[in-house]
Amino acid sequence: MAQANADKPRYFVDGMHPSYTAHPGFGWIRRGVTRELKSNHGRVNVNINGALSWPDREVVHLEAEKITSEAMIALFETLAARHPTATAINVVLDNASYNRSAAVKEYLAGEGCRIQLVFLPPYAPNLNLIERLWWFLKKTTLWNEYYPTFAGFKAAIDGFFRNLGNCREQLTSLITDHFRFIGAPKTQPP
Numbered sequence: 001m002a003q004a005n006a007d008k009p010r011y012f013v014d015g016m017h018p019s020y021t022a023h024p025g026f027g028w029i030r031r032g033v034t035r036e037l038k039s040n041h042g043r044v045n046v047n048i049n050g051a052l053s054w055p056d057r058e059v060v061h062l063e064a065e066k067i068t069s070e071a072m073i074a075l076f077e078t079l080a081a082r083h084p085t086a087t088a089i090n091v092v093l094d095n096a097s098y099n100r101s102a103a104v105k106e107y108l109a110g111e112g113c114r115i116q117l118v119f120l121p122p123y124a125p126n127l128n129l130i131e132r133l134w135w136f137l138k139k140t141t142l143w144n145e146y147y148p149t150f151a152g153f154k155a156a157i158d159g160f161f162r163n164l165g166n167c168r169e170q171l172t173s174l175i176t177d178h179f180r181f182i183g184a185p186k187t188q189p190p
Contacts (some may be wrong), residue, residue, distance in 0.1 A: 001177050004054050004090070009083050011051040011060075012129040013075065013093040015067040020044045020153050025143025046107045047159055049075050051091070052130040057171050059133065061161055067096075076107065076115045083114075092118045094128060100182040124147035136188055138165070 006008035021042030031033050049071050051060040060078055064071040079089055082096045093099050099117070108115060125131045147153035164171070 001054055006083075006088055008090060009086055009145060010090040010092065010127045011079055012054065013049075013051045013091050014125075014128055014130045014134070015071075015096075016048045016050060016134045016137070017049075017067075017177065018138070018148050018157065019145070020046075021148055023138065023144070024141040027144060028174045040147070040153075042149075043111045044150055046070075046154055048157070050130055050133070051075060051079055052133055052175070054129065054177075057163065057168075057175055059164055067077075067098060069098045069101040072098055072104055073107045080114060086114060088116050089114050090116050090118055092128065093122060094120050094125070095122055127179065129175050129177075133171070135169065140167075 001010065009138050019042045020040050022037050024037055027035075039084065047064050047067055049062045049064055049067055052058075053060075060073070060075070060082065062075055062078065064074075069170040076089075076091070080089070083089055099119070106115065108117065137157070137160050141156050145156070148157060
């Protein structure tokens with residue numbers, strides 16, 4: 001992560017698929033009182049393919065009907081266009097089948113492709129910094145919110161990305177390179 005620079009930018013990439021339904025996050029209800037949480041059918045999703053740059057925490061996101069190899073290649077092309085002079089663009093991502101597909105491998109083998117994939121270990125979403133952004137989106141936009149229409153739900157998600165600049169301080173605090181390794185001896189005093 002310390003090697004990321006303008007010549008070799010680094011992105012953390014993953015998809016998110018918020019469903020159009022209520023997302024209970026937290027709340028207090030007095031004992032003996034029943035509260036009803038309004039909800040929708042949840043059969044419709046917004047599929048977001050996102051990339052979070054490190055260390056500046058800029059977000060690139062594309063909507064797709066479904067996250068596929070073609071959607072990943074479109075994201076890679078967007079990242080390459082953002083950095084026309086970079087010699088390499090490091091992309092940290094998970095082991096989803098579309099990330100390892102023949103179409104993606106063919107794209108990466110193409111002449112002049114500067115995208116270099118760095119795969120995370122299986123079942124390690126905590127190492128992908130964009131997961132913290134997705135948590136922040138859920139917390140600020142989805143949890144305990146009811147959207148009567150899908151258009152309103154989608155507008156709230158679009159508004160989240162449009163207003164990310166207003167959350168710069170919160171994102172800087174939330175998205176850090178401080179990782180805790182389970183079972184590792186403490187290297188700092190308590």
